[in-house]
Amino acid sequence: MKQFFKFVFATVVGIIISTVIFGVVFVLIIVGLVSAAGSDKTVDVDSNSILHVKIDYQINERTANNPLAGIGFLGFDGEKSLGLNDILASIKKAKDDNNIKGIFLDESYMMQGQATTEELRNALLDFKKSGKFVVAYSEIYTQGFYYLASVADKVYLNPKGIIEFKGFSSDVTFLKGALDKLGIEAQIIKVGTYKSAVEPYFLTKMSDANREQVTSYLGSMYDHFLIGISKSRHINKDSLFNYANTGRIQEPEDALKYKLVDGLKYKDEILSDLKNRTDINEKDDLHSVELGEYLKSSPKDDGKEDDDDKKSYSKNRIAVIYASGEISGGDGDDNSIGSEKISRAIRKARTDDKIKAIVLRVNSPGGSSLASDVIWREVMLTKKVKPIIVSMGDVAASGGYYIACAADSIFAEPNTITGSIGIFAVLPNMQKFFNDKLGVTFDGVKTGKYADLGDVSRPLTPEERAMLQKSVNRGYDTFTKAVADGRKKTQAYINSIGQGRVWTGQQALKIGLVDRLGNISDAVASAAKKANLKDYQLVSYPEQKSVLSKLGQGFSAQMSAHLVKAELGENYKYYQQIKGVTQMMRTPQARMPYEVVIR
Structure with missing residues (x-):
């Protein structure tokens, strides 16, 4: 009886503690939502201001629908970050804003891919056409950030700082040795000499083929990198290579x-320089506005109706559909x-008859071939009725690429x-893992020769391998027919040109896989030109889920992933790679060889 009361007491205490925790969570959510609602008010931009651009987070394709961002939630999902869509929109808006005199590109760590950096760089180049300045400063210039910063009118480095300029490298983590030690054999069925996702x-x-392709595309990316810096800094490309x-x-x-x-210069010297550029007294505070805040600033009102004004009133729409991440079935x-x-x-x-054309934004290494085909089908059907x-x-x-290949035109x-x-x-x-390492054996009964096809406790038979290879x-x-x-x-x-x-993008243009850079x-x-549109609004799909629905549907999974990432740090990528192995064992994959990391 004493033990019974102990268990009952422990259960009651557990329920009370859980109730308190969820009560605190609920209060934090409400506080976050209220704070977010209050933060939606319009921000006034002072005259002679600078747009402060500091990117120290991973840039996603679009800003997440998360009113708790920047507030924090038990240390979870509180990072405030803008998507590429809003960053580009802010820079474009600042170009024509008379209150913005220039951009201060502050210490940033470019953790995203090369193409995202390219879009940001081109946005800054377009901004400079207004005659306004761009000043860059950092204590540490990674190669990615330096490539972005090289477009600035002035590039400054801390006197004790670091600048990386060493060339590109790409490496792969091979798991065969670990699998051998565990007694696990990876049975590979593939098509494509260069399809090297399974090589690890x-x-x-x-393999020689993989080394050939990596050398080729890495060289192409590095060549573009050097050409961009050469043009901006007026330094011979060969000298930069040297x-x-x-x-x-x-x-x-x-x-x-060089x-x-x-x-x-030190940071205080940079701030003095910026004050001088914007006619601010040295004793006064610099007028600056952060990217996130600038989005909330009121639009300029010069009494003239420009193209953007016309577009905002147009009934015609162009849908931008964001397809970002690995491809799988489901939602x-x-x-x-x-x-x-x-x-x-x-x-x-x-x-939707109001939508006259579609832009499909693809940022994906691939995934399930079946899921890719499902999306491809919708692109094909759309192409018959409106531009995509x-x-x-x-x-x-x-x-x-599968989901992109049916479009009217492809930009990269x-x-x-x-x-x-x-x-x-x-x-x-x-x-061998089960038998030799664990001492576990299996036996059973089946009603057909192939009833247990896919059983990981035994090797494939030649007939089974032939069946999978045929699939x-x-x-x-x-x-290849779809392409x-x-x-x-x-x-x-x-x-x-296939074979994995x-x-x-530069190479793909030459061989016909894309239409334009x-x-x-x-x-x-x-898309507007193909649909004969002069005035239009942009609408985004798919609809983003609210933070409450995200917490309701997958809070525990998100929390677990957050804790694992926090514990493993930079090693989290290896955890993801191992986790990805199990996903690849479910269906045939149309997937990149591996994540491309440029160092």
Whole structure:
């Protein structure tokens, strides 16, 4: 009886504690929502102001619908960050705002891909056409941030700071040795000489074909990087290559000597310079506005109706559908592509008579080949009734290219990663792991020869392997035919440039996988032209879920992921890679070889 009362007491205490915790959570949510509602008021921008651009977070395609951002929620999901859409919109708005005299590009850590950086860089170049200044400063310039900052009128480095200028590298983590120690064999079924996503599971180093393709696209990206800096800094491209190749840039003085920067200054000196540029007294505070706040500023009112004003009143609409993340079945979330969610968004835009054209923004390394085909079908149906243009982000490869290939036209940045037209499947054979490592054996009964096909406790038979290979071959044939039809090429030609090979946007343009080099604004302009629109509004799909629905549907999963990421830090990417293995074992995959990390 004593034990019974102990358990009852413990249960009651547990319920009380849980109630208190959820009560606190609820109060924090309400406080966050109230604070967010209060923060929606219009922000006034002082005259002679600068737009303060500091990007120290991962940039997603669009700003998350999260009123708790910036407030914090038990240390979870409180990061305040803007999406690429709002950052670009702010820079464009500042170009024509008479109160904004220039941009201060402050210490930023470019954690996103090369194409996102390219879009930001082009936005700054466009901003400079107004005659306004851009000043950049940092204590540490990563290569990504330096590429962005190189467009500035003046680039300053802290006198004791660091500037990285060493060239690009890309590496792969191979797991075969670990799998061998565990007694696990990765059974690979694939099509494509260059389809190297599966190499980490059965090789210990790059294949010759993979090394060839990585050398090619990495070289293309680096060449574009050097050309951009060469034009902005007026330094010979070969000289820049030599500086990096010989390790010439080691100290801040080296960066100044070789004209990578315009001066070595401390932050207080930069602030004084900005005050001088904006006619602010040295004793007064600098007039500046943050990116997030600037979005809330009232639009300029000069008494004239411009093109943006006309667009805001137009009944015509262009839908921008964001497809970002890995591709899988179901609804997915804001950071992944669920075939049901994206298909539904395309279908909704297609059947809406107010929407005259669609821009499909693709930023995806691919994923499930079946889910990719489901989305491709909706693009095909849409193409028959209204223009659909694709804008590629950092990566639109494998399944990401599959869902794009049927569009009327495809835009990519020069350093977008694309192609990777190929299919593969992975099935583990864990017999030795179970038998030798764990001492576990299995036995059973089946009603047919192939009833237990896919059982990981034994190896595939030759007949089973042949069946799976036939399925993957069929998937590759479907993929290449879809690309051939969409790009108006022969299937034999697509096969010759396919085979899982990865290309940059610059290379893809030359071989016909994309139509033009350009950003999302160029894609929107193309969609408007194809639909014969002069005035239009932009609408975004799919609809973003509210923070409350996110917490209700997957709070525990989000919290778990947050805690794991916080604990593992930079090693979180290896955890994701291992976790991804299980996902690849479910269905044939149209997926990039691996995550491309430029160091």
